[in-house]
Amino acid sequence: SQQGEEDPQALSIQEGENATMNCSYKTSINNLQWYRQNSGRGLVHLILIRSNEREKHSGRLRVTLDTSKKSSSLLITASRAADTASYFCATDGEETSGSRLTFGEGTQLTVNP
Amino acid sequence: GAGVSQSPSNKVTEKGKDVELRCDPISGHTALYWYRQSLGQGLEFLIYFQGNSAPDKSGLPSDRFSAERTGGSVSTLTIQRTQQEDSAVYLCASTQDRVLQYFGPGTRLTVT
Numbered sequence: 001s002q003q004g005e006e007d008p009q010a011l012s013i014q015e016g017e018n019a020t021m022n023c024s025y026k027t028s029i030n031n032l033q034w035y036r037q038n039s040g041r042g043l044v045h046l047i048l049i050r051s052n053e054r055e056k057h058s059g060r061l062r063v064t065l066d067t068s069k070k071s072s073s074l075l076i077t078a079s080r081a082a083d084t085a086s087y088f089c090a091t092d093g094e095e096t097s098g099s100r101l102t103f104g105e106g107t108q109l110t111v112n113p
Numbered sequence: 114g115a116g117v118s119q120s121p122s123n124k125v126t127e128k129g130k131d132v133e134l135r136c137d138p139i140s141g142h143t144a145l146y147w148y149r150q151s152l153g154q155g156l157e158f159l160i161y162f163q164g165n166s167a168p169d170k171s172g173l174p175s176d177r178f179s180a181e182r183t184g185g186s187v188s189t190l191t192i193q194r195t196q197q198e199d200s201a202v203y204l205c206a207s208t209q210d211r212v213l214q215y216f217g218p219g220t221r222l223t224v225t
Contacts, residue, residue: 031212042117042204042218043156088155092212100146100169101214103155 006089006104014112019076021107023089024069030092032065033101034074037086046074046087081113115139117217119205125223126195134190134220138207145188146206146214147180156204162188163211195224 006023013019023032031050035043049056049065049072056063062075076083086108090101118137126132138145144163148156158172162182173179177195182188192199202221206214 033213035216041202043206043216045213045215048213090156100158100161100172101156102158103148105153105155 006087006107008107009105010108010110012110012112013079015079015081017079017111019079019083019109019111021074021087021109023072023074023104025072025089025091025102025104026070027091027093029067032063032072033090033092034061034063034072035088035090035103037088037106043088076109079109079111081111083109083111085109117205117207117215119203119217119220121220122218123221123223125225128197128224129194131191131193132195132222134192134203134222136188136190136205136207136217138186138188138205139209139215140186142207142209142215143185144208144211145182146208147188147190148204148206149174150202150204150219152201159190159203192222195222197224200224 029051031048033048034046036046037043047058047061047063049063051067060077065072086106088103088106090103117139120135146161147159149159150156160173160180161169177193180190200223202219204219205217208214
């Protein structure tokens with residue numbers, strides 16, 4: 001079954017606005033990560049939040065994790081056109097071997113200049 | 114230092130042919146992963162190598178898929194008798210700490 005599910009599937013905003021993307025998962029996790037992907041190619045790691053953490057910041061990024069609801073959110077503040085990309089959450093489950101990541105299907109973010 | 118590299122960046126092949134995709138991980142990274150991404154989808158785990166341990170092949174979709182990692186470094190993913198449903202971007206990642214994975218740019222495979 002699909003571990004991570006992001007919503008919305010697509011989000012279009014104006015430059016300067018904030019963008020919020022959500023991710024839900026099904027099983028217990030060790031950590032949850034957010035990745036960014038431009039043009040369907042390589043992924044770039046953005047931020048990792050461990051299962052015992054509730055919130056983490058990195059620059060314009062803020063990630064929250066609610067393990068009771070098995071959900072996470074990624075907030076990008078003061079968005080820029082260069083933030084246009086697909087964003088994926090990925091979980092490292094307690095039950096999976098080798099820390100393989102289970103990805104959601106992603107949110108396509110478009111930031112209009 | 115250099116990141117993860119993959120070759121070729123694009124590959125077009127005819128149905129029924131075999132293909133080999135290559136991944137050069139970051140030097141010193143002991144773990145290497147292969148993922149597949151179909152158009153508009155998330156990443157699907159294929160196979161995982163850790164040091165000299167037996168690889169975790171549980172994500173390979175059929176026996177047409179195989180992978181090896183020589184000398185604990187370069188890895189090759191082989192798809193035999195390619196089918197149109199094999200068309201996807203194949204991504205490789207490596208890690209030192211089994212937490213933070215560094216991804217290559219991927220190989221876009223198109224089976225005609």
